[in-house]
Amino acid sequence: xxxxxxxxxxxxxxxxxxxxxxxxxxxxxxxxxxxxxxxxxxxxxxxxxxxxxxxxxxxxxxxxxxxxxxxxxxxxxxxxxxxxxxxxxxxxxxxxxxxxxxxxxxxxxxxxxxxxxxxxxxxxxxxxxxxxxxxxxxxxxxxxxxxxxxxxxxxxxxxxxxxxxxxxxxxxxxxxxxxxxxxxxxxxxxxxxxxxxxxxxxxx
Numbered sequence: 001x002x003x004x005x006x007x008x009x010x011x012x013x014x015x016x017x018x019x020x021x022x023x024x025x026x027x028x029x030x031x032x033x034x035x036x037x038x039x040x041x042x043x044x045x046x047x048x049x050x051x052x053x054x055x056x057x058x059x060x061x062x063x064x065x066x067x068x069x070x071x072x073x074x075x076x077x078x079x080x081x082x083x084x085x086x087x088x089x090x091x092x093x094x095x096x097x098x099x100x101x102x103x104x105x106x107x108x109x110x111x112x113x114x115x116x117x118x119x120x121x122x123x124x125x126x127x128x129x130x131x132x133x134x135x136x137x138x139x140x141x142x143x144x145x146x147x148x149x150x151x152x153x154x155x156x157x158x159x160x161x162x163x164x165x166x167x168x169x170x171x172x173x174x175x176x177x178x179x180x181x182x183x184x185x186x187x188x189x190x191x192x193x194x195x196x197x198x199x200x201x202x203x204x
Contacts, residue, residue: 019091045094052101053077076104079133107135111142125192148197155204156180179204
């Protein structure tokens with residue numbers, strides 16, 4: 001269970017403490033070469049994490065601060081650090097923290113439109129609501145929805161239900177139209193003006 005301290009404010013300062021040594025010693029108890037390699041990796045990853053955070057304006061006087069209730073970038077780093085905290089050794093697996101942060105930042109750039117202050121609708125809005133803090137899963141969700149939407153159109157086109165790029169699925173149409181209509185109604189996401197296309201296709 002994450003302590004109240006970590007929920008409120010998470011602070012890590014350089015230089016790296018000797019607790020990294022304990023973490024690596026536990027990971028490689030009998031292989032001193034791998035232990036040394038582990039320590040070197042952890043130190044380099046810690047430095048890379050600080051460089052990434054500094055670029056986002058999250059480092060002040062050599063101290064990295066990330067609030068769980070801060071901006072998007074702060075929350076990403078906070079989440080990754082909480083995920084890879086090594087409480088037993090009072091440190092973090094910095095290689096995994098940095099890997100997590102980089103993946104999340106990449107997905108954040110792909111999924112968030114910084115030009116608009118409006119809340120997104122459609123597939124973007126639906127996936128953002130489903131995965132508010134995990135941008136990698138949000139990107140995966142968007143890709144899944146797009147692929148499922150394309151599959152839905154392919155199924156409908158095969159049945160002659162697509163005209164000029166529009167899918168026809170009338171509740172009073174033929175048997176296939178009725179099935180598609182029922183599935184789309186079942187998985188409509190009115191709040192986001194879209195559908196859960198993966199579930200629509202599964203339903204069909």
